[in-house]
């Protein structure tokens with residue numbers, strides 16, 4: 559059967575990973591969460607002291623990039639693959655608001671993107687991949703057969719993320735989550751290297767008021783029409 563590449567881009571908390579996982583499971587494709595990789599690099603920068611009161615020391619981080627090894631690994635008892643940094647499972651800490659507050663400036667560094675994009679392209683080289691992020695349809699896989707661009711209002715997205723963080727036991731305020739969503743929206747779409755934008759040929763879906771089932775069925779039918787033309 560023909561295998562395709564599915565690229566899903568959009569702002570924070572637009573439900574990219576939910577639909578990506580649903581599609582990967584249904585089609586038996588691999589799922590790659592590219593955001594987890596940028597979060598891992600931000601976490602590394604925090605651990606190494608490259609992010610301090612005066613902000614991010616981009617030069618120090620770039621000089622240390624060769625010392626970063628990233629992989630997705632299955633952990634027994636867990637449904638999804640976890641992000642590993644230099645052999646350590648960092649899945650939980652990279653999802654915290656503290657990392658979300660540092661990740662966008664890290665992801666704006668051209669050398670960071672160059673390293674991660676090369677890994678992502680290798681992961682998807684055989685097709686049969688669903689990857690989500692900010693530049694998947696524009697830079698990582700511009701030739702992807704199916705490109706999606708998900709949107710929803712900032713308020714809707716912040717409510718989703720706030721609930722997720724509370725469910726994980728993190729004590730955060732809604733205002734802090736909303737501010738983070740808005741700050742990242744701005745940085746991610748205004749940076750010089752690979753800013754978030756709708757890729758040529760991408761299907762735009764505003765899911766502010768759309769149920770998960772409806773969204774899944776709509777997107778799956780697009781995928782089927784490309785797989786069995």
Ligand code: CDP
Pocket residue numbers: 569570571572592593594596597661662663665666690691692693694742746
């Ligand atoms: O989960 P959420 O939608 O909030 O974000 P994410 O997909 O985990 O991505 C975290 C951050 O990584 C984004 O805000 C971007 O700054 C960066 N990112 C990126 O620049 N390019 C990608 N392909 C994926 C994420």
